[in-house]
Amino acid sequence: MMRNPEFQRQLWLNWRPSLLAWSLGFTALILLLPLTLASAQNRGGALGTTALVGLWAAAALYGSVLAGRSLSEEANQNTWDWQRLSALSPWQMAWGKLLGAALPAWLYTLWFALALLFVSATWVPAQYAGWHTVGLAVLWGLALQSWAMNSVLMSWGQHDIPVNRRRAALLPLLLLFFLPGPFLGRFYQQLFDDSGGPVLWWGLNVGSLGMAYLFGAQVLGLGLLALWRQLCTRLDMRTLPWAWPLGLAVSGWFAGGTFNLGVTAFWSSTAWLAILGTVYIALQHMNQQLRAWRQVQWSASRGRWREMFEALPLWPVSLALGFAASALLLFTPAPPEFAKDGIPAGFTLFFCLQLLRDCLLLTGFALLAGKLKSPMAAFVIAWLIISIAAPLLAYGVAGHAGAMLVQPVLAMLYASTDSRHLGDGLGWLPWLSLGLQTLLALGWVIYVFRDRVLGFARENRAHGV
Structure with a gap:
């Protein structure tokens, strides 16, 4: 020392x-x-x-x-x-x-x-x-x-x-x-x-x-x-983004050990900690995402793949960890105690999909930095409309099915007070609804990406930068 x-x-x-x-x-x-x-x-x-x-x-x-x-x-x-x-x-x-x-x-x-x-x-x-x-x-x-x-x-x-x-x-x-x-x-x-x-x-x-x-x-x-x-x-x-998912996995390993329910508790704890970590890191670093995605595009266009991963924002990394842990949870036999008290693996995977939709929305508003006075405020307003106001209106018009069409996760969560019945009898409707919403959000992000990131790269090349 x-x-x-x-x-x-x-x-x-x-x-x-x-x-x-x-x-x-x-x-x-x-x-x-x-x-x-x-x-x-x-x-x-x-x-x-x-x-x-x-x-x-x-x-x-x-x-x-x-x-x-x-x-x-x-x-x-x-x-x-x-x-x-x-x-x-x-x-x-x-x-x-x-x-x-x-x-x-x-x-x-x-x-x-x-x-x-x-x-x-x-x-x-x-x-x-x-x-x-x-x-x-x-x-x-x-x-x-x-x-x-x-x-x-x-x-x-x-x-x-x-x-x-x-x-x-x-x-x-x-x-x-x-x-x-x-x-x-x-x-x-x-x-x-x-x-x-x-x-x-x-x-x-x-x-x-x-x-x-x-x-x-x-x-x-x-x-x-x-x-x-x-x-x-x-x-x-610059470092590769390995420290963030490692920290989440270690936290999941520790939390899972306190439940004494084997590897099922480990995958479940890791998935939900990754979900919480994704929400936090996406909101905390929103003002840095435009610069980060431009760096990602610049490195990828020159074949510098290591630099591309180094510049990658952290929320896709932790969200990928959440998806992976949720998928592994689906194929892990759950002990009776976990099946009785735990959150079903299918709901965890579904929640990750909705989080992907919300993170895509956040990314789209983050890429509009400079054009919007406050991208964070615009995202919060849009999220409140999509996640709270619109489901309430849909519920008032068409009942539970209408709320499920607009906001599947909350509708599934409040469909029953018993967590064992989350999503029972809902069929294909929530998957179709959230899949379409995610595709629409992705399409909008691609459109904004072409304007704010690829367009920025074209302007730099035109000026010889």
Whole structure:
């Protein structure tokens, strides 16, 4: 690590001899508070609780602030071009900032960890897990710091300038920690189960502690993978789009293991995570798609196939993963528990087809950037008309069959409150309806593509560019 130029640079920016004494003195002052305020019989527990809170606050909260700020300062001080011109690799940049920029937080983490280990070893050993608590704090601290850096990078515009997109950038964290759902609900149920039963993951009893380590390792791994991929883009290092589907597949593998229903749960979890990922990435990168598709066309016209795949937007990649996982789910024997409680494979495949239609619509409006004042607003209005207003009108005129003709997926979803009957008795109508809608959307995108992408290429050739 000492040979990492970014780490050395962060040490030069953040390290000073007084920091060691200051952090130790401030930590000692905080730890003295419970010793003086608590009663004699409660001092051990109060000291341990204070050390525990300080440990997690330093590693997770303070460290995340420092790691994210190290990237924000690059943009605010206009030093990112120097980083791009340097010989730094994305991995050197990531680890240099994670360990160097957050150095003050790691010093506080060290002092609070020593205090907690002392309490757990000599005062109240049954109350604190000692080394496991410190290990989890370091693991989750690194994980949250990596995601804080990801959030900052996702809030940058095309010219490495912060823009007002921080709320959208924090969406993965909201999905990960706060959004209730089948994956997280199952995980939290197993992690905080007080019944004393086994905590299973892919049939192995890993226990609550093992589940916490597994989940933390997954969050850290995905955070580092996303950070590496984004730094590749910001440092102008083109890569093939393999990191995004790998992250979705790993998430599906972890989520599927918590269901303990074999490979069926893995394919189902991967398919639905790919669907959610497609929606997020398509909306998040809509303003970059015109430039990306022009780069794809330029590379393909010159036979540079690797460059073509490097420039490809990410939503077709994750949508292809969703289609593949849904198709494999059709040919995988489902256990009785999954057949009873899970979403049918046919509906998952059908949902992927509707998502393809919506992504085609989004792509068409994205290609009209420059002609429309706000392509995103135009897409949202069109989607609301097609997906909500038109189905309601059709339902009022022709009942369920009319709604099915206009918006098959929602009509299938609300046809029955029992998920086992999704799509039963509907025959060929939803497939025909959505197939025609997808073909119409594709035709419109091809028309816009010929004007905005191929026409742009013809103009460049005419001007000798």
